[in-house]
Amino acid sequence: MKKLCSWLLVLVLAAASLAGCGSQSTDEGSKQSEENSAKQEQTAEPVDVNIAALKGPTAMGMVKFMDDVDKSEVDDENYNFQIAASADEVTPKLVQGELDIAAVPANLASVLYNNTKGQVQVLAVNTLGVLYIVENGETVQSAADLKGKTIYASGKGSTPEYALNYILTENGIDPAADVTIEWKSEHSECVAALANDPSGIAMLPQPFVTTAQTKNPNIRVALDLTEEWDKIQENKEEKSALLTGVVVARSEFVKENPEAVANFLDHYKESVDYVNENTDDAAKLVGQYEIVTEEVAKKALPECNIVCITGDEMKEQLSGYLQVLLDANAQSIGGALPEDDFYYSE
Incomplete structure (x- = not known):
């Protein structure tokens, strides 16, 4: 009788063990399925x-x-x-x-x-910063020299306009009264205007500065507006670029x-x-x-x-x-x- 009970106990334990293995296998299979699903999501179709x-x-x-x-x-x-x-x-x-x-x-x-x-x-x-003041001549040696000048520029309502206005204002020049800014719709139009004006001054970004110089080797970079911006920051508590x-x-x-x-x-x-x-x-x-x-x-x-x-x-x-x-x-x-x-x- 004792031997029979012992054998029954062994069988019960074995069955429990097999059930546990089956459960573990199921869990692992479920986990693997989730991982595969996640991988499929990660490798979604190109958008x-x-x-x-x-x-x-x-x-x-x-x-x-x-x-x-x-x-x-x-x-x-x-x-x-x-x-x-x-x-x-x-x-x-x-x-x-x-x-x-x-x-x-x-x-x-x-x-x-x-x-x-x-x-x-x-x-x-x-x-x-990629903005420059360029000219046919030697009249502009500092930002203050822009007073009274006509400047060809593009980018009205965006970075070029506000950068130029900021630099002019900080140098004591009223953008609305002390300079004349002729706004063009594209940078290429400024290059063309500069080519047709022997004494012209323009605000241009690269690579249009180089384009203008290719058409007219006498055009020189008078001011780097990034440098002019940085000069203004020297006396500011909170600096910017x-x-x-x-x-x-x-x-x-x-x-x-x-x-x-x-x-x-x-x-x-x-x-x-x-x-x-x-x-x-x-x-x-x-x-x-x-x-x-x-x-x-x-x-x-x-x-x-x-x-x-x-x-x-x-x-x-x-x-x-x-x-x-x-x-x-x-x-x-x-x-x-x-x-x-x-x-x-x-």
């Missing part, structure tokens, strides 16, 4: 990413990225690029959802954020496609590094995409201050710049500083 850049440094920083896409060397998403001559071409498409990501003037990003109630986020600073452009995205697109946004930034950073480290090869690509000629790009690229600054550094630099613009003209940034959700965080 369409519609991107626009302006004809200038912002597009120049993307040329390696664009070339890789055209060669089918990048296929994690379906990237579609377009190059625009002015921000006016980009803004409505971004607001209407025809574009997902765009390179725009730094202040315009804030205006879009405020006007759309947060429907735009900034992903990166892509261009530092002159920024020209940023990359923004629709907030809805960022929320729905976090992996696509991360992929874009990875490729964009790689492209910027390539452009900055391989001037000759990058210049060929710039010419290939008809941003400017290869010859101009080769000379201009080292002066274009192309960057890809993200995260906390982006927020620090951009918020400081927007504060300066707010103090000078609140409407230049849409009436108020953007909230923290304006700044994309990886």
